[in-house]
Each structure stands twice: as structure tokens, then as C-alpha cells.
Amino acid sequence: MRPALAVLLVGALALVAWLAASVARPEHGTAQLLSPGRLARAHAELEGDENCIRCHASGRQVPQQRCLSCHDDLGARIRAGRGLHGTTYRGQACAGRCHVEHRGVGAHLVRWPSGGMNAFDHADTGWRLEGAHVRAECRQCHRGVNARGNRTFLDTDRRCVTCHQDIHAGRLGTACQSCHDQTDFRHANRRDFSHDQARFPLRGAHRSVECAECHGTPPRWLGIPFTTCASCHNDPHDGRLGAQCASCHNEFSWADTRGFTHPGLSLGGGHQGVACATCHDRGNTQAPSRGARCVGCHHPVHEAPFGNQCESCHRGIAWFGVPRGVGLAAHARTVFPLVGEHPEVPCAACHRAELPRNERYRGLAFERCADCHADVHDGEFASRDRGECGACHTPHGFHPTTFGIAEHASTRFPLTGLHTAVACAGCHGDARPRYSLQVADRACASCHENPHGNQFRREMAQGGCAHCHDATGWTETRVAHTTWPLTGRHATAPCAGCHAPSAAERAAGRTENRYRGVPRDCAGCHDDVHAGQFRSSEPLRECADCHVTSAFTLPDWDHAGMTGFALDGRHQAVACAGCHATETLRNGDHSVRYRLGYRACRDCHADPHAAPEGRSAESAQWTGAAQDPHAARLAQASLGPAAVIDPHAALSSMHAGSTDVDAIHGAWGEPPEDARARLMRELAEWVSP
Known part of the structure; x- marks a missing residue:
């Protein structure tokens, strides 16, 4: 046997032995022939070669989308661009860089970059840690758990009040960063802080005061008294003027006391321009030596002994010249009490400086209105009232006049009907420069336009508009329709239905109603709905032969007498339209045909x-x-x-x-x-x- 073949055979046998041993291991549960190692406890349900494709793509690493098929909450954050996965690692594969599997049941799935969790760069999440937050432990903020009870880094609330106690109890809102920064919570950004959010808004000179002036060093933000000015300011008056400093002073300037109410003595008029020290000669803590009475500062100038109660006639606003007070309290004791609008009139308007002294006050003429008031009527009533306006006016105002409807009845033109609602200027002309109350022409045409043209020349010469109209209303007339009595529906028809200008007249420019020459036959107002059937052949018929004014429909019509064709037998029950059909004329109109031109039975049957x-x-x-x-x-x-x-x-x-x-x-x-x-x-x- 060749050496290479022997090596191959030994290797194959070793592989078979290893596979057999893997299958025989009871702790694996299911056979895993190709897995490089056990899965972590969180992925235990994915053990087994049949589950490989749930995470792994064929021939490739674990794609991100396979992870997100289970971790759908991360998928939502990635799509929204939120957090670490949605910003820094968006679109990257999960496995390999941060998460590693097949390292055993108890292995950690997260592989932190930069050497551990505490060395993680938090800026990768989209929120950089600064100041004291850099020193904080991760679990001090990330204390959340998921549905399985495991800790999670997701959905951590970024608001300060999530981790820090709000010592303001929500009174200043939750935007802590508007005053504080991340370096030290005790350090407040006073430059951008709006004191309007506090219970003491800063206005006027308070805005330029250093914080330490009120809050001390080190600063104390709560429990600062501010209910009264004396909480911060010393009282130079030693309480003699009370604690309501704002009654004299304002927040913009301590020295500016304009507009305050001076106790005891009004600073009206001339007193307003006097320096305080002129009267307050003993400083702020003692009462002044002068000012209790007018004569303490002012020298009496009256020849008559009027006493020392100068204020009974004088006021501080007009010490020199004519005393103003006489026109109010003292004037009621004179022979001319001031009533109506007279108290508002300046004294000098009546007590004129150009008058001699003996005529300026006691010798002043006032018996008639004309002694002071100009005659706006330019002498129209001079011979009647001799300058006494009280017949029409009162001291309470020139308008409205007291000359009303009852008084108008004594004139040559009593007001009746709608004339009682007409404004005076409607007949007496414009009020500028004055009303013209003498009306020479009292005819209707002097105020009203004649809408009838010359149709009623004879009536206008006899009695004018009153021949038909009265003052109760223009539309209510006294016309007797005797030559053409209004009966039936004519009695309720509007006048314009017959008397309005025709379309041809309106096209020619006529606007007034026509009362003379109005046609009196039916055709003058009503259209011939029969299209001339009863006027084109014998026997000729008038509208009144068939119709009456109470209604256009025929209440009881003699068919035999009017046509010579008696309706007997079954003809009595036949509707009119059964014989008299509606036909379309050549001009497109429709009309019922009444004159048939035939009477034989076969013409209908x-x-x-x-x-x-x-x-x-x-x-x-x-x-x-x-x-x-x-x-x-x-x-x-x-x-x-x-x-x-x-x-x-x-x-x-x-x-x-x-x-x-x-x-x-x-x-x-x-x-x-x-x-x-x-x-x-x-x-x-x-x-x-």
C-alpha cells in the first residue's frame, strides 16, 4: 500500500470515530456534527445543526438581518437612527466584532471594544459623556431590565430627573441643563438663567444686582426671604411710613418717586416741582416743620379775611390766578350753582381775566345762557326766547335737545307716523355750521323724491302726496280701486305685479312704476296659455267666459253650453286630458288643445x-x-x-x-x-x- 493512501485511510477512520463520538454524547441533546462549539445560554434554543441557517447564511457570516429577525426592538432603533446600533454600527454584521458565539453555555455574548465595558466610548451612542458623567459607572444609569429579567442598555431615559433628585420639586421644569452643566450639579449657569421662572422675577435695577448680594457666598438658593423690600433693603424712614415701599418707590430707581401719593398733602400742580428738602427740612426720620397748613409756606394775599382754610377755594394745581376750588365746593353757595357740564368748564372760561375785577366774580352776568354761550342758531329764536336756551337745552349738555315730538306738535308741522323716527338733521339740514330750524317749504317734495314722474300732475296740484299717502308708511296707500275693482286673487297681488315697468320699458330706461295707461284686459298682465286658440276662430272667447279672479282653474264649467258637445254617459267620467292633449308648438312652448275641430265618435274611438x-x-x-x-x-x-x-x-x-x-x-x-x-x-x- 502506498504511503499517501495509508495516510488518507487513517484520517478517514479518525473522522468517522470523532463523528460517532459526537453523536453518542448525551449532553449535546441533538447531534451536532459541524458546530464549532456550544451556544450561549441566551441562544440555547437554537442548538442543533438543523438550526444553523436561522443565523448563518450559506457560505457567509451571520448577516445583520438574521439577528434582527429575532431582535426586532433593535431593528426599530436602527431604522430610526437611535442609539449605538442605529448610528455607529448601522448596516454592519452583528457577529464577529461585538458579539461572538459558540464559546460555551456560560460565555458572554458581548465583546466590548477598547478593552471592556468601562472603556467604551459613549459618544458612539450619539450622546457624549462629559464632566461628572465620565466618572459614573455604566450600571449607575443603565439599570433597566428586559422581559426576561436580564439587564439591558436599551431605552435609558436621558432626562436628568431619571437619575438625579429634583430639589426644585418640578417648579422649574425638567430642562435642568438650562441652568446646570455636567461638570458639577451645584454649579449653576447664572448667565443664561431666567429669574422669571422663580417666584421673584427680576425687574428694573434688580436685574443688575449680583447673585451673591441676595443668595450669599456660598450661594443659598432656597429659603431666601423676599416678601417685603425690607427683606433686603434698609428702611431709611425707620418704619414711620410703613412697609409698603412701592407706594413711593419703584424697582427702576430708588430716588425716583414720581407718581406716588403724598400722604397728607397732595403734590398736584405747583407742589410737584418743589424739591423734597424744601419742605422736609428735618431729614427722613422726622416730620417736617412746615406743610401742615398753607400759610406755613404761602403768604395770604387776600384783602378780605378769608381765614387760613385756603384749600376750601384753592387747589395745588392752580394756586396763582383764579381759584379752581370755587367752581366746586364754594360755587354751590353762590347764586349760580354749577350743575350738569358746568363743573368741567375751566374757571377762566367764565371769569375771564380781561374783565375788570368788579365784574369778574360778583358782578359777572349769568342770567341768560347768551351771556356766556354763542347763539348757534344765529338769531332764529332771538325774538322768542331772548337768549334763554332752557326751552330746548339743559346744563347737562347741548345734545340731545329736550325739544321732542310733543313740543314739535306746537309747530306748523306736527310729527306723526314715520316722521317721529327721522333724525332732526334729516329735515333741518347739516349741523355744520348750524342747524337750520326754520323750514319754509313743508311740502313732501322738499324732502322726498317723487318716484312717479309726472303721472299724477293733477293730484299733486290738488293735495300733493297726501292724496294717496300718509306719514304712517310709504307703501300704505289710500287709493280707491273703484274703476277696476280688485276681486279674488287680484286683491292680494302686489302693486308691482301690474304697475311695474315691462321688460321693454326697463330696457328703454324706465324705472318708475306705471299707474296711468295700465291695460285692463287679462292679456295685459297674463300670458295666453291657450296660444290664441280662442281668438283666432269663431266663436271668439274672452278669458272671463271661462275663468274667474278667485282661481285660474275652472270650478264649474258648462261643456254643453260653451262647446255644443254635451258630456253624457261615460263621457262624464273621462279626464279632460283624455280628449284635450298637450301639444308642443313650433316655438317649443306647450299648450293644451281645446278646439279640436272634430266631434265624430270615430275621431276618438x-x-x-x-x-x-x-x-x-x-x-x-x-x-x-x-x-x-x-x-x-x-x-x-x-x-x-x-x-x-x-x-x-x-x-x-x-x-x-x-x-x-x-x-x-x-x-x-x-x-x-x-x-x-x-x-x-x-x-x-x-x-x-
Whole structure:
């Protein structure tokens, strides 16, 4: 045996022995002939050669998609681009670089890069660790477990409050990074911190104060008192003015006290411009020596002894000149109390400086309104009221006037109807520069336009618009429709239905209604729905011959009297449309045909006796060609092929007792059998020799 063949044989035998030993091992559970080693405990269910293809592709490594077929939660993160697998390792194979299998049941599946879990570069996950986070152990943050109870690194919440206790109890929100950084939680980014989130927003000069001024060093953030200004500021008044500093001071400037309410004495007018030290001569902690009374600072200038209660007439806003207070409290004790709008009038408007002193106050004229007010009516009422406006106006305002509807009744034009709702300027012209209250022309046409043109010249000359209208309403008229009484539906028709301009008139530019020359026949307003049937041939008919004004439909119409064709027998039950059909005219309109032009039975009814062959009355057999048996009498007595004429003319014995065709023909069909036999007998007797 050659040496090479011997080596090959020995190798084959060794392989067979190894395979047999592998199959015989009871701890493997199933035969694994090709596996390089046992799977980890997490993949134990995949043991066996038959499961290789669940992870391995044929002739290749483990593709990522095979892993994701089971680990679908990782697949969702990869598709979303989240975490380590979705950023750094997206699209790479799982096995080999990070995860290694077939190293035994107790082997770890994760092979950490860079020498272990603690050396892992967290930036690969998309979130770089900085500051104190670099020193933190992985399991301090990754404390989650999966469905099997095993620890997992997935879905770790990044919010600070997940790991750190919120000492602000949620009052400042969860965006801790807006104030803190990762270097030291106790270090706050005060530059970007908005104090508006705190219970004491910083405004005015407080915004420029260093944090340590209030929070101290080292800083203390909670428990800082701030309920009153005295919590931080010293009170230079030693509590004499109370604790409400904001009543005098503001947050923008301690020295700016403008707009505050001065206790005890108003700083209105001239007092506002006086320096504080002028009155407060004893500093901030003691009451000033002056200011309790006006005479403490001001020298009395009155010749009359008015006393020291200057404020009863004067106010701080106008110490010099005419005292303002007289126009309020003191003026009520004069002969001209200020009522209505007079208290708002400046004193100098009445007590004018150009008047002599003896006429400026006690000698001031005020008996009439015209003493102070200009006459806006330019003397229209001068002879009547002599300058006293109280007949129409009050001190509470020039508008509205007290001259109302009741007062207007005393004029030559009492207000009635809709005139009571018209504004004064509607008749008395524009108020600029004044109302013109003397109206010379009181005719309707002076205010209202005449919409009728010259149609009513005679009536306008006799009584004007009042001939038909009154003030209660333009549409309510007193027209007596005696020459053309409105009856039936005409009584409820709108006036414009008959009096409005026609389409041709509107096209020609006419806009007013037409009241003269309105046609009085029906055709003047109504369309002829009969298309001229009753006007084109005799006898001519008017609409009133058939219709009435109460309704267009015919309530009771005499068919025999109007047409000469009586409706008897079955004709009484036939609908009008059974004979009078609706036809389409050449112009496309539709109209019911009432004048038919025929009245014979055969014009409406089919002849039940007509047939291709004649029939012998004696033998009841049809012989020869026959004409209409209803057309005329029999021509001769002998039976034969002679033309048969009207057989009904010979039925004297049958018609003698009744002229009703229904007695023979029944319900518009074939006569009953006994009637047919009787007919044939009568015919035979009439034509026999």
C-alpha cells in the first residue's frame, strides 16, 4: 500500500470515530456534527445543526438581518437612527466584532471594544459623556431590565430627573441643563438663567444686582426671604411710613418717586416741582416743620379775611390766578350753582381775566345762557326766547335737545307716523355750521323724491302726496280701486305685479312704476296659455267666459253650453286630458288643445265593427269588402257584396226605447252576446223583402 493512501485511510477512520463520538454524547441533546462549539445560554434554543441557517447564511457570516429577525426592538432603533446600533454600527454584521458565539453555555455574548465595558466610548451612542458623567459607572444609569429579567442598555431615559433628585420639586421644569452643566450639579449657569421662572422675577435695577448680594457666598438658593423690600433693603424712614415701599418707590430707581401719593398733602400742580428738602427740612426720620397748613409756606394775599382754610377755594394745581376750588365746593353757595357740564368748564372760561375785577366774580352776568354761550342758531329764536336756551337745552349738555315730538306738535308741522323716527338733521339740514330750524317749504317734495314722474300732475296740484299717502308708511296707500275693482286673487297681488315697468320699458330706461295707461284686459298682465286658440276662430272667447279672479282653474264649467258637445254617459267620467292633449308648438312652448275641430265618435274611438271582409246579417258570415257600418244606411234590401252603410239607422225598434249607446256597447268594448244576436236579428228583419 502506498504511503499517501495509508495516510488518507487513517484520517478517514479518525473522522468517522470523532463523528460517532459526537453523536453518542448525551449532553449535546441533538447531534451536532459541524458546530464549532456550544451556544450561549441566551441562544440555547437554537442548538442543533438543523438550526444553523436561522443565523448563518450559506457560505457567509451571520448577516445583520438574521439577528434582527429575532431582535426586532433593535431593528426599530436602527431604522430610526437611535442609539449605538442605529448610528455607529448601522448596516454592519452583528457577529464577529461585538458579539461572538459558540464559546460555551456560560460565555458572554458581548465583546466590548477598547478593552471592556468601562472603556467604551459613549459618544458612539450619539450622546457624549462629559464632566461628572465620565466618572459614573455604566450600571449607575443603565439599570433597566428586559422581559426576561436580564439587564439591558436599551431605552435609558436621558432626562436628568431619571437619575438625579429634583430639589426644585418640578417648579422649574425638567430642562435642568438650562441652568446646570455636567461638570458639577451645584454649579449653576447664572448667565443664561431666567429669574422669571422663580417666584421673584427680576425687574428694573434688580436685574443688575449680583447673585451673591441676595443668595450669599456660598450661594443659598432656597429659603431666601423676599416678601417685603425690607427683606433686603434698609428702611431709611425707620418704619414711620410703613412697609409698603412701592407706594413711593419703584424697582427702576430708588430716588425716583414720581407718581406716588403724598400722604397728607397732595403734590398736584405747583407742589410737584418743589424739591423734597424744601419742605422736609428735618431729614427722613422726622416730620417736617412746615406743610401742615398753607400759610406755613404761602403768604395770604387776600384783602378780605378769608381765614387760613385756603384749600376750601384753592387747589395745588392752580394756586396763582383764579381759584379752581370755587367752581366746586364754594360755587354751590353762590347764586349760580354749577350743575350738569358746568363743573368741567375751566374757571377762566367764565371769569375771564380781561374783565375788570368788579365784574369778574360778583358782578359777572349769568342770567341768560347768551351771556356766556354763542347763539348757534344765529338769531332764529332771538325774538322768542331772548337768549334763554332752557326751552330746548339743559346744563347737562347741548345734545340731545329736550325739544321732542310733543313740543314739535306746537309747530306748523306736527310729527306723526314715520316722521317721529327721522333724525332732526334729516329735515333741518347739516349741523355744520348750524342747524337750520326754520323750514319754509313743508311740502313732501322738499324732502322726498317723487318716484312717479309726472303721472299724477293733477293730484299733486290738488293735495300733493297726501292724496294717496300718509306719514304712517310709504307703501300704505289710500287709493280707491273703484274703476277696476280688485276681486279674488287680484286683491292680494302686489302693486308691482301690474304697475311695474315691462321688460321693454326697463330696457328703454324706465324705472318708475306705471299707474296711468295700465291695460285692463287679462292679456295685459297674463300670458295666453291657450296660444290664441280662442281668438283666432269663431266663436271668439274672452278669458272671463271661462275663468274667474278667485282661481285660474275652472270650478264649474258648462261643456254643453260653451262647446255644443254635451258630456253624457261615460263621457262624464273621462279626464279632460283624455280628449284635450298637450301639444308642443313650433316655438317649443306647450299648450293644451281645446278646439279640436272634430266631434265624430270615430275621431276618438276605434271602430270595433270594421274588418277586412263584410259579414252577412242572415248567415252571420262576412261577405265581400265592407265600409264603415256606422257611416250610412243600407243601400239595398238584397244581401250580397253591396256596400254596407249605417246599420244603426235601421235599428228603430232598438233605439225606440233608449238613445244611450251604452245599452248596446257596454263598457266601451264588444257588446254582450245577447245584444249582438239582437242586432243581427234586427238587421235581418230590416233588409228582408
